[in-house]
Amino acid sequence: MQHPTIEALEAHDKQIRAWSYLPQTIEPPSEGPLNGLTFGVKDVIDVRGMPTCYGANFPNKAPALFDAACVARLKMAGATVLGKTVTAEFAYKAPGPTRNPLNLAHSPGGSSSGSAAAVAAYMADFSLGTQTGGSMMRPAAFTGLLGFKPSFGIVHRAGMFLLCDTLDTLGWFTRDISTMRAVSQVLLPMPAHASMPSHRIAMMSLSHLHAVHPAFEQIFESFEAQASKVGYECIQIENDEQAHELLTLHGQIMHYEMAQALLPVWQACDDALRAETINDIKTGLAIPSSDYQQWQTRRRDLQIQWAERYAQYDAIVTPASTGPAPLGIQSTGSSILNRIWSLLGWPCMNMPYGQANGLPLGLQVVGRPHQDKNLLELLDVLVQQASN
Numbered sequence: 001m002q003h004p005t006i007e008a009l010e011a012h013d014k015q016i017r018a019w020s021y022l023p024q025t026i027e028p029p030s031e032g033p034l035n036g037l038t039f040g041v042k043d044v045i046d047v048r049g050m051p052t053c054y055g056a057n058f059p060n061k062a063p064a065l066f067d068a069a070c071v072a073r074l075k076m077a078g079a080t081v082l083g084k085t086v087t088a089e090f091a092y093k094a095p096g097p098t099r100n101p102l103n104l105a106h107s108p109g110g111s112s113s114g115s116a117a118a119v120a121a122y123m124a125d126f127s128l129g130t131q132t133g134g135s136m137m138r139p140a141a142f143t144g145l146l147g148f149k150p151s152f153g154i155v156h157r158a159g160m161f162l163l164c165d166t167l168d169t170l171g172w173f174t175r176d177i178s179t180m181r182a183v184s185q186v187l188l189p190m191p192a193h194a195s196m197p198s199h200r201i202a203m204m205s206l207s208h209l210h211a212v213h214p215a216f217e218q219i220f221e222s223f224e225a226q227a228s229k230v231g232y233e234c235i236q237i238e239n240d241e242q243a244h245e246l247l248t249l250h251g252q253i254m255h256y257e258m259a260q261a262l263l264p265v266w267q268a269c270d271d272a273l274r275a276e277t278i279n280d281i282k283t284g285l286a287i288p289s290s291d292y293q294q295w296q297t298r299r300r301d302l303q304i305q306w307a308e309r310y311a312q313y314d315a316i317v318t319p320a321s322t323g324p325a326p327l328g329i330q331s332t333g334s335s336i337l338n339r340i341w342s343l344l345g346w347p348c349m350n351m352p353y354g355q356a357n358g359l360p361l362g363l364q365v366v367g368r369p370h371q372d373k374n375l376l377e378l379l380d381v382l383v384q385q386a387s388n
Contacts (some may be wrong), residue, residue: 040084044090091130147171154189229384250343
């Protein structure tokens with residue numbers, strides 16, 4: 001398979017602006033199961049010979065000496081890295097210049113904006129992203145991609161900038177289930193605990209957290225009908241009031257951890273950061289460490305409670321976003337429907353499903369903790385059924 005040239009990528013990307021860095025030449029691939037596949041890497045993850053600039057103002061950043069562990073694994077399996085993709089500043093809030101390839105007037109989501117856009121625009125076969133709150137699920141939903149956020153800690157994070165060290169998770173985007181399966185076979189180990197499927201899916205609207213687009217009502221009905229054809233019982237779950245507490249805990253823990261991570265950057269290069277990021281660093285630094293420890297203790301309690309409460313389901317299905325991609329690129333949309341799963345550390349997959357206002361919508365399929373391969377197998381079945 002012939003890979004795109006750098007000149008072709010640059011021409012294709014003039015309006016989309018998915019790439020933050022493209023090398024002068026593309027390295028030849030090695031043999032392996034991913035030979036022939038190309039990928040982009042979110043610019044908070046190191047690629048040997050390319051600068052990692054974190055979506056911030058580092059005009060003279062030296063190239064990385066080593067690949068991140070995930071990049072090394074993919075290259076060893078035969079995949080070809082094309083370049084670095086745009087991220088929100090340090091994978092946090094301040095968005096980059098990337099536009100949605102499906103409609104340039106709209107956001108591709110964040111913070112993994114460039115990674116999603118590069119795949120949605122057919123510039124790469126897959127791409128690496130990260131999620132702290134909803135930075136994989138939302139871009140996947142907005143650009144009509146399959147997006148996978150594994151269980152927390154299951155993919156090695158060496159060579160990745162850690163904004164929030166108990167939240168940040170590596171993930172990947174693909175256009176099709178076969179590529180998703182191939183990449184997952186390289187990056188995912190075997191599940192820690194085997195479990196028999198229950199053939200039950202919990203349907204959770206999360207409407208008490210935020211209103212969602214009316215199209216999701218019909219989407220839920222359609223999904224339930226298709227899931228029943230392959231032997232799954234879909235059960236409507238009343239809104240779980242503890243979701244509010246999980247959301248609060250996520251925000252508190254994220255602010256504390258991001259401030260610790262970005263303090264050295266602020267001290268050394270304050271002109272590299274935008275004002276909104278600096279303000280949040282100051283807020284996070286004012287949080288007492290005793291509060292943080294209490295929040296983490298409560299988080300562990302809730303992780304155990306929720307794992308027990310939903311143990312009888314193979315998956316939980318929710319909207320992946322509150323609606324389609326927002327107009328403009330000043331906002332990357334709300335991650336409110338994704339954050340509780342990031343806090344719990346459970347695996348999530350965006351499944352493209354339906355449209356609104358001519359833009360894609362997605363269902364967030366949440367798996368049992370550390371049952372990532374079971375979730376991928378379930379998604380394989382559901383995607384095949386949806387395409388029939």
